[in-house]
Amino acid sequence: DAKTTQPTSMDCAEGRAANLPCNHSTISGNEYVYWYRQIHSQGPQYIIHGLKNNETNEMASLIITEDRKSSTLILPHATLRDTAVYYCIVRVVSSGGSNYKLTFGKGTLLTVNP
């Protein structure tokens, strides 16, 4: 079973910030929060990840609550091309190979409107 819960869908106006929430109340201390997005008929695209601290890259910002039970992905200036299903997942990152399952929830369909 997926370890995260997300709203099924969200709308956002083009040019505005899109804030996508994710609950992961059973997250373990060694699990990272990862965000991917999937545009129709393509493989998931990596967006950002973090452990405890807030993170920012050229695509988005990730805000993780102090208790790590929830997080928010922020797309600062959404464009029409950001319309996609956004998945929040938690996973252990270990080098050298692992059998750690990686399961996806249903994700959030973000629709950016003109």
Next chain:
Amino acid sequence: GAVVSQHPSWVICKSGTSVKIECRSLDFQATTMFWYRQFPKQSLMLMATSNEGSKATYEQGVEKDKFLINHASLTLSTLTVTSAHPEDSSFYICSAEAARTGELFFGEGSRLTVL
């Protein structure tokens, strides 16, 4: 950045035939690869986890004799759908975990249509 390539990107086959899908990590070694199946308007469903040089671990309800997974090298895993039927038509996606860093990268997906 790291790239995972899947081939073919789409394939159409007749019922009863077998289809092989390749997943390659192009610029890194992948000790672990994951295979997913995705039906229209649904999320990715994990089918199996494979570690290089050992047998794949299949999820409950996934027939290992029907979906053969081979992970013979650190850069290549293959999924063979044997005796394919129309209900096997789906979008198959692989992901590869970099051996050195543990980072995870996804392929572009392979769409299988069984007539």
